[in-house]
Amino acid sequence: MTKDPQPTAGVVVIGDEVLSGKVEEKNAVFMIRRFRVLGIRLARVVIVPDAMEDIGEVVRHASETYDLVCTTGGVGPTHDDITIEAIARAFEVPVVSHPKLEALVREYFGEEATAAQLRLALVPEGTVLDGEDSPPWPTAHFRNIHIFPGIPRLMASKFDAIAHTFGGAPMYAGSLEIAAAEWEICDALDGVVQSHPHVSIGSYPRREQGSWRVRVTVDATGREDAEAAFSALERALSSHLTSTDPVAVVS
Amino acid sequence: MTKDPQPTAGVVVIGDEVLSGKVEEKNAVFMIRRFRVLGIRLARVVIVPDAMEDIGEVVRHASETYDLVCTTGGVGPTHDDITIEAIARAFEVPVVSHPKLEALVREYFGEEATAAQLRLALVPEGTVLDGEDSPPWPTAHFRNIHIFPGIPRLMASKFDAIAHTFGGAPMYAGSLEIAAAEWEICDALDGVVQSHPHVSIGSYPRREQGSWRVRVTVDATGREDAEAAFSALERALSSHLTSTDPVAVVS
Numbered sequence: 001m002t003k004d005p006q007p008t009a010g011v012v013v014i015g016d017e018v019l020s021g022k023v024e025e026k027n028a029v030f031m032i033r034r035f036r037v038l039g040i041r042l043a044r045v046v047i048v049p050d051a052m053e054d055i056g057e058v059v060r061h062a063s064e065t066y067d068l069v070c071t072t073g074g075v076g077p078t079h080d081d082i083t084i085e086a087i088a089r090a091f092e093v094p095v096v097s098h099p100k101l102e103a104l105v106r107e108y109f110g111e112e113a114t115a116a117q118l119r120l121a122l123v124p125e126g127t128v129l130d131g132e133d134s135p136p137w138p139t140a141h142f143r144n145i146h147i148f149p150g151i152p153r154l155m156a157s158k159f160d161a162i163a164h165t166f167g168g169a170p171m172y173a174g175s176l177e178i179a180a181a182e183w184e185i186c187d188a189l190d191g192v193v194q195s196h197p198h199v200s201i202g203s204y205p206r207r208e209q210g211s212w213r214v215r216v217t218v219d220a221t222g223r224e225d226a227e228a229a230f231s232a233l234e235r236a237l238s239s240h241l242t243s244t245d246p247v248a249v250v251s
Numbered sequence: 252m253t254k255d256p257q258p259t260a261g262v263v264v265i266g267d268e269v270l271s272g273k274v275e276e277k278n279a280v281f282m283i284r285r286f287r288v289l290g291i292r293l294a295r296v297v298i299v300p301d302a303m304e305d306i307g308e309v310v311r312h313a314s315e316t317y318d319l320v321c322t323t324g325g326v327g328p329t330h331d332d333i334t335i336e337a338i339a340r341a342f343e344v345p346v347v348s349h350p351k352l353e354a355l356v357r358e359y360f361g362e363e364a365t366a367a368q369l370r371l372a373l374v375p376e377g378t379v380l381d382g383e384d385s386p387p388w389p390t391a392h393f394r395n396i397h398i399f400p401g402i403p404r405l406m407a408s409k410f411d412a413i414a415h416t417f418g419g420a421p422m423y424a425g426s427l428e429i430a431a432a433e434w435e436i437c438d439a440l441d442g443v444v445q446s447h448p449h450v451s452i453g454s455y456p457r458r459e460q461g462s463w464r465v466r467v468t469v470d471a472t473g474r475e476d477a478e479a480a481f482s483a484l485e486r487a488l489s490s491h492l493t494s495t496d497p498v499a500v501v502s
Contacts, residue, residue, distance in 0.1 A: 016451065016453055017453050017455055017468070018283070019283065019292075019293045019294065019295075019296065020283075020287055020292075020293070020451075020470065021283045021284050021286070021287040021293075022287075022424075022453065022455070022468055023455060024280075025280070025283075028298075029275075029276070032269070032270065032271075032272045032276075033272050035272070036271055036272040041270075041271075042270045042271070042272075043270065043300060043305075044270075044297065044298065044299055044300075044305070045270065045296075045297070045298040046295065046296070046297050046298075047279075047295065047296040047297075048295055049294060049295075054294075054295070076433050076454075076456065077433055077434045077437050078433055078436075078437055078440055078441075078454045079437075079440060079441050079444050079452075080452075080453060080454065109434075114434060114437075116433075116434040116437035116438070117434045151456065151457065151458075153458075173273075182327050182328055182329055182367075183328045183360075183365060183367040183368045185329075186328050186329050186330075186365075186367035187367070189329055189330060190329075190330050193330045200267060200271075201330075201331075202267055202268050202273065202331060203327075203329045203331065204268055204273070204274060205327065205402065206402065207402075207404075217268070217273055219271065
């Protein structure tokens with residue numbers, strides 16, 4: 001793992017439909033890409049069912065462990081949408097109607113808003129709103145938890161509306177393609193890993209037309225750290241090297 | 252949640268490369284589909300980095316909570332492959348070389364097998380081997396944990412070689428397409444949910460050309476339970492119904 005100044009994030013995906021394979025998971029996939037570019041170290045992704053205790057336990061653990069948490073799903077008006085109540089219970093606060101959110105929900109649905117629609121204004125007490133301009137209304141932000149809807153397009157637009165508030169440190173990354181099996185390069189790799197403690201070095205084997213290939217990657221928040229490790233790997237693995245993707249800022 | 256006789260499963264995906272977005276996650280996606288057809292209720296998916304404590308904590312929790320656990324990744328010969336050691340530490344057993352696995356590893360690499368290659372025969376003490384015929388060697392099975400490699404093609408073939416040992420109860424599922432917003436069908440839906448406690452009923456909204464649509468799904472291990480809930484939903488939602496996918500065994 002990199003020891004670096006990047007903030008850490010946890011993602012909690014809520015929904016029976018994802019675990020049961022009825023709906024393809026897209027929100028974690030989206031956030032993984034975004035966090036990389038934002039320079040935030042995603043430290044855990046958990047997919048849980050629509051179950052009160054699971055949601056509460058996992059969100060609370062993530063909130064206490066990582067700098068920021070994003071949840072997706074379980075915030076609609078139906079019986080299986082229990083994210084708000086689960087988070088409120090986990091932190092022992094009541095569920096309340098947020099006055100501004102309620103006003104926006106009433107504006108959106110008109111004065112004949114039903115009880116089911118008004119559930120969309122419920123939040124754990126202490127929630128603030130982020131992303132005033134993101135349609136159809138801002139995103140609930142309780143402690144360090146950002147509570148997103150599960151519909152991928154809506155989730156993505158809301159995430160992008162507030163992602164600038166998350167902080168983040170740019171990341172520098174490069175990679176080397178190696179024509180060898182992983183076990184042939186272990187010793188060389190270990191030497192570079194030991195001597196570059198601030199760089200995250202990964203090795204990812206695959207088989208191509210009957211031969212082993214390995215992609216070796218470097219990641220660091222310091223450009224010089226990343227470049228030094230990259231050069232050391234070029235030297236240590238020179239006899240198997242087929243191509244390189246030099247260090248550059250991740251974007 | 253369905254209260255039913257399906258075994259429960261937890262999946263732990265291990266690897267910085269997935270969380271950092273360098274490699275697309277494919278193993279959980281694969282297992283989600285397989286568990287659905289096998290009739291096993293996948294209850295949690297967790298993606299963790301290559302970090303000793305994270306792996307140990309999450310795998311141990313899953314092992315104690317679900318009937319079976321599948322891990323993928325972190326079992327190669329390099330510095331970031333620490334799954335075996337993490338699991339052994341979490342259960343306070345030593346890491347040992349499995350005699351049969353070691354023989355197979357030596358057979359595969361030849362008598363000049365290196366120390367790095369022989370790491371592939373290391374397991375937590377108490378491990379048995381499943382899937383004698385799955386190449387290149389069987390899969391480590393420690394307590395209720397199946398330890399798979401992270402390379403997707405290899406993972407998939409090893410999973411399929413032993414999946415028949417997992418148990419599972421066939422699942423019956425159907426769905427209804429509704430031309431309405433979720434809040435318009437809440438009350439009707441809630442009524443059916445209350446009166447069919449053994450059926451899992453889901454509702455999944457989406458927006459299509461400016462209009463809301465909802466897919467309502469039923470899932471149960473009993474065909475009659477699923478069919479009764481499906482019929483009740485057809486009646487309760489008849490004014491918005493656009494099409495149906497009748498109850499059938501999931502395959």
